[in-house]
Each structure stands twice: as C-alpha cells, then as structure tokens.
Amino acid sequence: xxxxxxxxxAVYPGSDKQRFPVPDDKVSWATLWPEYSPVxxxxxxxxxxxxxxxxxxGSFSPRFNSLDGSVDRRSRExxxxxxxGRPLNPRGRTGLNGRGLLGRWGPNHAAxxxxxxxxxxxxxxxxxxxxSKRPVLxxxxxxxxxxxxxxxxxxxxxxxxxVSQTLQREFSEEALNSFQASPEERKKIYERISKLFGSPGxxxxxxxxxxxxxxxxxxxxxxxxxxHDETGDSVSELPLxxxxxxxxxxxxxxxxxxxxxxxxxxxxxxxxxxRDAHW
Ligand code: RP5
Ligand code: MG
Ligand code: MG
Numbered sequence: 001x002x003x004x005x006x007x008x009x010a011v012y013p014g015s016d017k018q019r020f021p022v023p024d025d026k027v028s029w030a031t032l033w034p035e036y037s038p039v040x041x042x043x044x045x046x047x048x049x050x051x052x053x054x055x056x057x058g059s060f061s062p063r064f065n066s067l068d069g070s071v072d073r074r075s076r077e078x079x080x081x082x083x084x085g086r087p088l089n090p091r092g093r094t095g096l097n098g099r100g101l102l103g104r105w106g107p108n109h110a111a112x113x114x115x116x117x118x119x120x121x122x123x124x125x126x127x128x129x130x131x132s133k134r135p136v137l138x139x140x141x142x143x144x145x146x147x148x149x150x151x152x153x154x155x156x157x158x159x160x161x162x163v164s165q166t167l168q169r170e171f172s173e174e175a176l177n178s179f180q181a182s183p184e185e186r187k188k189i190y191e192r193i194s195k196l197f198g199s200p201g202x203x204x205x206x207x208x209x210x211x212x213x214x215x216x217x218x219x220x221x222x223x224x225x226x227x228h229d230e231t232g233d234s235v236s237e238l239p240l241x242x243x244x245x246x247x248x249x250x251x252x253x254x255x256x257x258x259x260x261x262x263x264x265x266x267x268x269x270x271x272x273x274x275r276d277a278h279w
Contacts, residue, residue: 003024012212013212017096019039020038029092041096043101046099077208080106089219093216094216108219111222112154114139114152115139115227116254140171140235149260152264153174172193176243180241199227203224209222
C-alpha cells in the first residue's frame with residue numbers, strides 16, 4: 001500500500017493546527033524516530049460529546065479490534081496496534097494525534113455510492129474521448145461544503161446500520177435531497193433508486209481512505225460500490241439536488257485529470273478500468 005499523502009496535509013482541516021512534517025521515509029511506525037513530536041488535537045465539536053463521538057481515552061476503554069456493542073471497531077486492514085491505550089493508524093504517522101474531526105478512536109466507517117452512466121450526445125449516442133477513443137463514463141459527484149472539493153456522495157455508517165442501507169441513504173440525502181421533495185416525487189425517487197441500489201453493484205474498494213481528517217489515532221475506512229445505469233433510463237432521469245453536507249451536485253466525467261476529495265480518484269479509476277471506459 002502506498003504511503004498516505006492527504007493524511008499528512010500541512011494544516012489540519014477546519015483548524016489552524018500545523019501537522020508535524022512527516023517525510024515519506026518516516027511514515028512507517030516500524031521506522032524509529034525519537035524526534036517525532038506530533039501536535040495533539042481533537043476538535044471542539046468532538047469534545048462536546050455528540051452521539052456519534054467516543055468519550056476521551058482515560059475514563060473510556062473501548063473494545064478495540066472487535067464489534068463493541070453496535071460500534072464496529074474492527075479495521076478492514078486487519079488488527080491494528082494499541083499504544084498507550086490509543087489505536088495506531090495502520091498506514092503510519094500523520095503528524096497529529098488525538099481525533100481531530102473524527103468521532104471514533106480507530107476506524108471510522110463510511111460507505112461511498114458511485115452511481116454511473118455513459119455520457120451521451122444530444123442524439124443519445126455514447127460519447128468517446130478524443131484522445132483515448134474510449135467511451136466516457138459519468139458519475140454523480142457532490143461539492144463538499146466543508147472543503148469545497150468535489151467528491152463521491154459518501155457518508156458514515158450509523159451504528160448498527162448495514163452498508164447497503166448507508167449507500168442508498170447517503171445518496172438520497174446528498175445527491176437527491178429526498179426530504180425536500182413532494183410525496184409523489186419522493187415515492188418515484190424511492191422506487192427508482194431502490195431498484196438500482198437493490199442490484200448487487202460492483203464492489204470497487206474496501207479499506208483505509210487517505211482522508212485529510214485522519215490522525216495517528218483515528219482514520220477513515222470505506223466500502224465503495226458502483227451502481228451503473230447501463231441504459232440511462234433509471235437514475236439518469238432523476239433531477240439531482242444537493243442536500244445535507246453537499247453544496248452542489250452534478251454528473252461529472254470520469255477523467256484522471258479531475259482532482260477529487262481523499263482517495264476518490266483512485267476508486268473511479270478502478271470503475272473506469274472495470275467498464276473499459278476512458279480514464
Ligand atoms: C471519505 O469521507 C469517505 O470516502 C466518504 O466519502 C466520506 C465520509 O465522510 P462524510 O462525508 O460523512 O464527512 O473519507
Ligand atoms: Mg451525509
Ligand atoms: Mg458525506
């Protein structure tokens with residue numbers, strides 16, 4: 001696995017905290033580095049003890065590497081180590097300890113719905129890329145309110161929730177703003193997307209996400225699944241509307257030059273390869 005990069009961004013998101021600079025050759029915990037002195041930071045929003053966050057370590061001893069009541073503290077990367085009562089990021093140092101903006105010590109589980117269709121011209125014909133000559137895929141992308149970056153409309157798995165539910169729920173909330181629709185519209189949306197999301201989908205990725213919010217003790221993990229509207233008459237016809245943590249929503253071309261949040265570009269590359277599309 002490649003060393004994480006966004007998890008070492010200079011300034012921690014939503015704060016003025018500078019991460020301790022970690023060069024590539026010092027990322028691994030296996031490399032001894034006595035001078036390493038990361039900044040400690042847990043965001044005030046997390047310390048306020050909202051329902052989605054753990055308490056601080058000390059008074060609290062969760063069951064790491066196991067299913068802890070309804071909170072899944074197992075990593076998809078295998079067992080992680082615990083040092084001084086705190087879990088260690090399985091991809092190594094990030095220059096910051098504590099939880100930052102993340103609620104859980106250890107893995108924070110998310111799900112990423114990648115909804116795709118073929119790009120078509122006004123006559124309905126597939127559009128191929130001028131250089132690669134391959135057909136172009138489009139995916140439903142949202143502009144995140146927190147950082148302004150384009151991203152897959154993913155979100156956190158609620159305690160006890162199954163991933164298939166999270167995928168459909170987050171897509172409905174962020175890309176369709178389903179709650180604001182009229183009852184008939186909502187019913188139509190629900191029927192259309194239940195069919196697409198009820199199909200098996202293609203599992204693109206599961207595991208660690210190189211997310212800028214990661215710390216030495218808390219990190220994002222995801223399950224990314226591709227639901228493809230081959231004929232373009234299912235989700236393709238639904239009006240997109242941004243909701244929840246999405247500021248904008250749009251069908252975007254899959255293309256290696258498009259910068260995206262966290263590891264999302266890597267997930268889309270896998271989708272493009274699987275479907276023999278342009279990348
Ligand atoms: C990323 O953060 C995941 O890939 C997912 O897209 C997202 C989940 O966090 P929120 O959108 O709930 O902030 O690491
Ligand atoms: Mg959400
Ligand atoms: Mg989200």
